[in-house]
Amino acid sequence: MRAAAGAVARPKARQKNKTVNRVVPNLGGVSETMLWTLYDRACDAQRPDGVLTDPDSVRICAAIDYDFRRRFGPPVGSFAARALAFDDLVRSWLQRHPEGLVVSLGEGLETQALRVDNGQMHWLTIDLPAAIELREQFITPTERCRHLASSVFDPAWMAAIDTSREIFIVAQGLFMYLEPALVQQFFVGLAQRFSHAEMAFDVIPQWFSTLTKWGVMQTPDYRLPAMPWGINRYEVEWRLRSWNSHIAALQISDYRIPYGWPKLCYDLLHVLPLSNTALPCVVHARIGSDL
Numbered sequence: 001m002r003a004a005a006g007a008v009a010r011p012k013a014r015q016k017n018k019t020v021n022r023v024v025p026n027l028g029g030v031s032e033t034m035l036w037t038l039y040d041r042a043c044d045a046q047r048p049d050g051v052l053t054d055p056d057s058v059r060i061c062a063a064i065d066y067d068f069r070r071r072f073g074p075p076v077g078s079f080a081a082r083a084l085a086f087d088d089l090v091r092s093w094l095q096r097h098p099e100g101l102v103v104s105l106g107e108g109l110e111t112q113a114l115r116v117d118n119g120q121m122h123w124l125t126i127d128l129p130a131a132i133e134l135r136e137q138f139i140t141p142t143e144r145c146r147h148l149a150s151s152v153f154d155p156a157w158m159a160a161i162d163t164s165r166e167i168f169i170v171a172q173g174l175f176m177y178l179e180p181a182l183v184q185q186f187f188v189g190l191a192q193r194f195s196h197a198e199m200a201f202d203v204i205p206q207w208f209s210t211l212t213k214w215g216v217m218q219t220p221d222y223r224l225p226a227m228p229w230g231i232n233r234y235e236v237e238w239r240l241r242s243w244n245s246h247i248a249a250l251q252i253s254d255y256r257i258p259y260g261w262p263k264l265c266y267d268l269l270h271v272l273p274l275s276n277t278a279l280p281c282v283v284h285a286r287i288g289s290d291l
Contacts, residue, residue, distance in 0.1 A: 022065035023137055030177045030225045031131060034108025037079040037173060039068040041111075044080035044258070051258045052080040052087075056111040060138045073219045077258040079173075082202060083112065085255040085282045086172050089200050090116050093168045100166035105152040106174040109135055113145050120144075124161075126152050153186065158193045167194050171201035176209065176227040183229045184243055191244040196288035202255075205278040206230040233277045240285060249286040254279070 042061035045054040101122040108131050113123040123145040132149040141147045175183050209230025216224045237250050
């Protein structure tokens with residue numbers, strides 16, 4: 001979504017005198033965005049002023065044969081900052097539920113499970129078969145951290161989860177790519193099935209959603225996928241509560257570009273009373289009355 005000065009060059013494989021077989025991804029549309037977010041996190045992790053400790057993103061990015069910078073432009077750390085906001089929520093939840101289950105929807109090449117693992121938690125990554133196939137070239141599933149190749153909309157995975165256990169649902173970088181009616185339907189279905197769970201997802205403002213539907217070129221070589229669902233911050237709580245009356249608590253938090261001139265622009269928008277309601281944010285909802 002952004003461009004900035006002072007970005008770090010893309011990670012490179014650090015092997016000498018060896019033939020490096022790098023993975024060539026075959027992704028397009030929304031699925032290709034997993035490479036963009038990976039690149040942003042990996043570059044941030046290599047900066048001395050970076051916000052995210054993420055050596056696995058660096059490792060994975062270096063192993064992929066793809067011209068990240070030409071495709072997506074200079075990284076600015078926005079996705080790293082978003083990932084950190086989600087990490088903080090999950091870590092806080094794991095302190096209260098150390099053996100709980102985190103269900104991460106549409107995770108792609110996100111390495112959050114590796115960053116927050118406390119040695120006791122359980123993790124389930126759900127994504128389309130092509131995404132899981134690529135993911136498993138770099139991240140091996142284990143007994144505690146499993147992968148499921150499935151549409152997130154397939155009710156079979158919901159039915160297979162024991163709803164009596166502690167559950168945290170993560171939908172990072174997902175809902176904005178859905179039509180508004182589908183977001184409502186999916187949220188309601190999750191809240192009904194997991195009636196005593198917690199959920200975190202991010203939203204984009206309405207103005208940016210509209211721009212992506214018109215067509216936004218991130219670089220001369222990359223057009224952003226349409227993001228049909230946008231919602232302004234002040235609308236989030238009443239909209240979600242109108243969808244489900246059993247939301248026990250709801251918090252909305254910021255994530256900001258961490259450096260460069262885009263940071264200055266974001267900081268300025270955050271101090272303006274009207275502008276700061278039209279920026280991306282992270283939503284944390286608690287479903288049920290006894291959490």
